[in-house]
Amino acid sequence: MELITIILAGILMGAAAYLMLSKNLIRIIFGTAIFSHGVHLMFLTMGELKRGAVPVLDENVEAYADPLPQALILTAIVIAFALTAIILVLALRIYKELGTNDIEKMKGDPYAD
Structure with a gap:
């Protein structure tokens, strides 16, 4: 079961890296x-x-379950949600001010398509 989970995590991180390298x-x-x-x-x-x-x-x-991983993940989920919400609000503000969501056009690159 751990192998499937780690493969899924790797696929998610690979897809995320692909998305983060785009200009949008x-x-x-x-x-x-x-x-x-x-x-x-x-x-x-x-x-x-x-x-x-x-x-x-x-x-x-005799044996107790370890609650620490679940507590760490719950905290990380809340922080990631808050960070995503803030970034989306900033992106909306940037789009309203500059009229684009292309990173190259935001930098003022005259050769950006």
Whole structure:
């Protein structure tokens, strides 16, 4: 199961790298969002699937599940969502001001198509 998850994370990160290398601002934003999802899958895979009881101290339980990977992933999801929302608002503002979402035209390159 970990192999499938790590392959999926690699595919997501590869697609994200392809999107982030484009000149379109919206593709770059989607690339960062997809990249963060790939990182979340990697965190989940690195945390391993451990079977056990709820991590509450009890005398009858011998093995506890580790809650740290899930807590880290939840925090990372919230941060990635907030970052994506802020970047989308900034992209909308840039588009309203400059009238384009092409990175080369934003820099003022006269040879950009």
